Amino acid sequence: MNQKHDRKGRDFIARHGETVFNAARRIQGEAAHTPLTRAGFAQADEMGAAIAAHLGQQPRLTLWASPTGRALQTLAVVVEHLGLDWHEAHTDLRLTELGTGSWGKRYYAELAEEYGELVHPGTGLLKSAPDGESYPEMAARLSAWLADTHDDDGDRLIIMHGLSSRVMRGIMAGMAPHPAIGAPAASSLPQGSLVMVAGGVETLVHRGTGFAPA
Secondary structure, three states: OOOOOOOOOOEEEEEOOOEHHHHHOEOOOOOOOOOEOHHHHHHHHHHHHHHHHHHOOOOOEEEEEOOOHHHHHHHHHHHHHHOOOHHHOEEOHHHOOOOOHHHOOOEHHHHHHHHOOOEEOOOOEEOOOOOOOOHHHHHHHHHHHHHHOOOOOOEEEEEEOHHHHHHHHHHHOOOOOEOOOOEOOOOOOOOOOEEEEEOOEEEEEEOOOOOOOO
16 A cells, blocks of 8 residues: 555645535535535635645646545635636545445434444544445555556645545555554544645645544
8 A cells, every 4th residue: 555655746635625514513424515614615715825825826736636516616716726727627436535324414423322432532533334434445445546646747636535535645654554444544634734745755734724533
């Protein structure tokens, strides 16, 4: 899984802005469209300003996003700051969030009454649903995406999700699997956060103001 040493270009990896599901404390998982809140749009705006300050206008940047509405809405706001064309973005299902099976769209509090603690203690990492995707399964699809884009020219901007971005960042940094999930996982960052990964080294470009766990 180690993509650390020779990946071409830089990867700017962002966690989408807050959504109506985040605000209501409902599990989103692979839900196709859970719209951004006003706070979510503001977080996307802040990320756009931060990356524009870092890269300038119309940088040579390949745009990627999870095909979910929340990722594409976030991308639309971010690329406006860069003077780039949202319509040129690529989407890939492999960039979506951890599949949550029958837990998807349900309230955290409701599920906790049935299953107990839903998050691995001290990690912010949601436990896998009994009929959901495992973290090693998610790591495998993210590793496949990284392999397919390994030799692309130039830098990439990728808008994705809390758990999937943590696992992908962990893979790119060459981290060992986290014992709780059996897959690498980088540190938690709030919604609306943006990092740059170059040569396996991660640099925080912008820390968002959204919900922190995941």
